Amino acid sequence: METSKKLTALFIALFVGAVLSPAEVLPTYALVNCRIVPVTSPVIEKGVVIIRDGLIESIGAIGKIKIPEDAEVIEAEGMTAFPGLILAHTSLFLELPKEERPVPGEARMPSEPQPEKKVQNPGLRAFNLLKPKKTTIDGYHRIGITTVLVAPEAGIFAGQSVLLNLNGEKPEAMVVKNPVALHINFVTERNSYPSSLMGTVAFLKQSFLDAEYYSSYQSHLARLQKGMKRPEYNPFLEAIIPYVIEKKPIVFTCGNQEDIKRALRLQDEFKLNAFLSGANEAWRVADLLKKAQVPLLVSLDFRPPLSSEYSQRGEEERKKAEKDIYPANPQALSKAGLKFALTSSGLIDPSSFQKNVREAIKAGLPQEEALKALTITPAQFLGVDSVLGSLEPGKIANLILANGEIFGEKTEVEKVFVDGVLFPIEKKAAEAKPTAADIAGTWKATVRTPMGEMEMTMELEQEGSQVKGFMSSQMGKWEIKDGILSGAELTFTLAATIMGETMEMAFSGKTEKDTIEGTISSAMGNAEFRATRIPKAME
């Protein structure tokens, strides 16, 4: 080749390389003398893992692998290397857009369908709402989690999820796959159709039918090229067509066994590529699931659904079922030969995820199964098993070094690699952060929902990081439970009784001296919450 051509080619290559290649080349690491649990191949008692530029280069027994010259050697004797855990259904980092305040006089339940006012937004992409927070990422690293699927939560068509590696705070760098799936919940609208569960089912069916109709109309049009009126552009249908017509994954969140049956019926009727998430009662319909062969994202939330017999029989039986029966769900599925991933969805406090995995194991789930359900199985379900889910050469270097068995009670994660970047874990300080705020007292709270605003009075008691109390309003007095104050972050649950029906609500937000701000979420949707302290003198 002529020199000038060679030079041009070189310049082009460099230019292209400069634009397209990642910002920097990451260091090389050699983890030596550790026990390695690759998940898809046998355990190596004493081995070496070579990580280069974000990927696993090689794994093997000590002595069999040559340590590269440019490698930073990390002595890992006494530690075990596991693939970073994958949580296949979360709602982390989502910053929801401010809700539009409805103009009074407009709120009116229509007698006719109002398509212009469609409240569903299947086109909503989780990626566009991400606001990753370092403290949260650190917390997840501490429990060994390196990959999360983030999905919007609210509404029947909640939106589209994104798969992220917890490698920092820049969303673009975190994305592994976007979008991943369309998420559908069996919930209802409050002020418009569908406002009932049977309405939601009918609405889903009609939406799928409309997607099929719209898509086939467009194909027909495309074939003819002219002579037919073009259909009105429909963003809703455009958003769901890839999932309904092209059969990309749809995740149905199933709160109870009937939801599972509803999802399977829809899957069957419309030949969907359905995933079932939540499903903490899945063992009760194991036969159906075996036949249907759908991927299961099983939640570690052991609270019996409100519809179940146990919940209806009183608080005592409900608590008993939460302790004794529901934790045995994963092991029952395993025994039935069903493949599933474990998730933290539904857990109010994500750190209780570890505790719940241990409970599931205590109830009979083999530990290797638990590990698989958090590594290779979700990777396979999400279609990323060529790059994640196990320690194999060529895969992304998502790896954790722990000082014991992965789910052991005393085990601590010491080092975390995400995308080949090393994240050391700081030793956790004693339970509550030293700057824990004092939020005990009486507060004046305002809850803002699409229906309007409501004033409430909140009485809080605090003991270290535990918070409990009561929320009083004209609708009654509701108990605040499971409150946790971690630094300035506050979470609690509320069992609200409205007109004889009880609904669980969860609050999460921040406290700042004399204000508390955050979001209250329930099966019905989210509401903005703001409280100001009532000074003692005025009580």
Place this chain on the structure above:
Amino acid sequence: MKKRILFFSLIIGLTVSAFFGTEEATTYIAIKGAHIIPVVGEDIPEGTILINGNRIEGLGKDIPIPPGAKIVDASGLYAYPGMIDGYCYLGLSEIGSIAATNDYRETGRINPQVKATEALRPDSMHIPIARANGITAALVAPSGGFIAGQSGLIKLTGWTPEEMVIRSPVAMQVEFPAMIRAGFRREEAPREEASKQVVELKDWLNKARYYQKRKEAAARNLLLPFPEFDETLESLLPVANGDLPLMISVQAEKDIRAAIKFVQEEKLKAIFYGVSQGWKVAEEIKKADIPVVFGSLNNMPPSWEDGYDSLYRNPSVLQKAGVKIAFSSQSASSAKDLPYHAAKAAAFGLDKREALNAVTIYPAQIFGVSDIMGSLEKGKLANIVLADGDLLELRTSVHKVFIEGKEADLSNRFTELLDKFKKRDEERKLEEK
């Protein structure tokens, strides 16, 4: 001699007739041939009841009937005392969902000053319907809030409220928290509420007593200031002094215990109402010697753990423990169903006769009117029901009802509308002829 006897009998006769003859003419009515169930005393398989004016003059197998007495042939029928409803809204509610027709619930928590009988509507369409099923008297009560007001006893005839009221007030109505129930899930309503309410009630009573003290002291000493009139405290005085019983609506086991303790500490007269979980504390209620009026048995049990039949078997457990019980309809439009609550309890263990007692003599005793009603006994008011079978049975029809000696009109809204529209079908039959 004869003249003297005649003279004296005349005097005696005049005195006697003057004594009895205020409203009623001294007419005799003899109900003959009925199977008499007096409730107090033995049944009389075939006997006569002699009514004089508004009272029962006598009853028995063979009693002499004065000449000129109106004879009512009751052969084949059963004679019972008129039933007494232990708690209802007769005359205080017409159409449940229309606020304008409801007058048993005042706004606010503390209303001891309101009297249910002052809102009574004698023309209520529900009264004749209840009367036509053998109910002759009822406790009408206010409801709602904490201290709901004063209840009164009425008879189910009369053109004006004054004519209907037998006695008012009968009790001061107080309501402890109902058991909040969402389906069968019981919310753990903070227990402080009930015991807080006891504290509040004690506080009110103490305030009332102090108010009384100040009034009395001021009455004795002109220099002392006379306290401002306080409606609430004034109305609570009879309760504080032990003259007016408290009728406490209470359901949960813990609340019942708290209520018993309260009543004993304050040395008050009390009646318990509702008492859904009474079966759990039957002994204690018995020891405290507090009578119980049940609410409607047509409610779901307060919690799944209590059992599907808890409200049904509750009366039997309490009665067997020795508690004095009575039933109520807790309604206006279903007041006629009073006997069937008693029968339902009998289906679940209550002795049938005790069930009958609990809608006749026991409520009369509880409300302090057993000297004039509640059973068929000489001297009591002639409140008599003639039925073609067991009064608590569903298929039994009531043929006649006497209230204070006068035969009551049994036509009511149901029969009127039925007759009206029977005419429509009869017209058609005529047309087709």
Place this chain on the structure above:
Amino acid sequence: MKEADMNKKVLAFFLGTIITIIPCFSAGGNLLIKNGTILTVTKGSLPKGDILIVGGVIRQIGENIEAPEGVRVIDASGKYVIPGIIDSHTHIALSGTNEMGEAITPEVNMSEVIQAEDLSIFTALSGGVTMVHTMHGSGNPIGGQNITLKMKWGRPAEELIVPQAYKTLKFALGENPKQASRPAFGGGSQRYPASRMGVNAIIRKKLLEAKNYMLQWERYLEAKKSKNPPKTLFPPRKDLRLEALAELLRGNLLARCHSYRADESLEFIDLSKEFGFKIACFEHIPEAFKITRELRREGIGISVFLDNWAYKVEASEGIAYSAAYCTRNGVLVSINSDGGERIRRLFNDAGKAMKYGGLTEEEALKLITINPAIQLGVEKIAGSLEVGKHGDVAVFNEHPLSAYTRCEMTIVEGDVYFDRNQYLKEREDAEKRGKDMKKPGGEK
């Protein structure tokens, strides 16, 4: 061998075969109920008789039936045995009652929201109820499609569905759909329709739209079949709402209409004639006694409370005599509970029909057995004790129409789903120690 003995042996052998074979095909249970007073409702009574159920179906009713091998015997001496009670209008066992988002929602189907763990199913069983027609609420002029269920407590939802029952569509007239008692919502105006005029108008409008929709499809299908269909031919959009109404117009769905006043019911009959759809029953209709001739002429049944009234203005002329009077005037009457509390004392309500209107025992029992069965289209399999029908039975300790009676046992298709003696024993045991819970992967 005597012929009688021979017959008995043949019968025993025959039954023995049935018992071994039938269970392979049907899921029902086997029971022999002995020595009870049997009230069949349609075929008289036996003062002391037996009922043999095999494979969930009644095989024999008579005296001195021998128990085939392996069949559980239930001693009903001193007890009354009646057909399982059928509640023709209730809302139990569902996750949701009303779709209030819009006024006309026939596309919603209650079969999608069956709640088989609803404790109300047990409550129903404790009152002798074996089958219910559980419905969409009355918040909309056209509400949704209803479902008929057997009270098989503990079984998965799909097993409760009664496939033989009519498919029904809920309509509602009067105060509920026009939301009379609700103030204007959120500061805005009230939902249309807010008057009885509007209720009829919106039903008419939707039915006309449905007719239009059906026409569009007919025209499309015809055009498609034609010799040279145009290239631009494209089917109309499938609309589940209008499809449901089309099914009504085709006769595949029957209307069950919640109404109170006589006049609105008559108007609805006119509407049904205008569009050619069939009304199976009016629900509640306290004023039915005013229009017995129209109901009889049109063959429309009623499903009513016996004596629940005066809770709304439109219920203020409801009389307790209505059920009996309508029965006597040729109208098919059933008594319903409309909920989860009244459902456990439907037999008490039936008893009152003897007092208010003079129905006989048998007529009164029919109100809660064969009449609702006919209304639901399941009279071939339920509603009375007859050979060949499902073994749905309720056992009472006193005559079922007595105020003193209670339900002792409720049997659905030959399986005992409620047994008071067992319940009492379990309660006693539970009070003594903690209960055993059902673990996943284990037996029920």
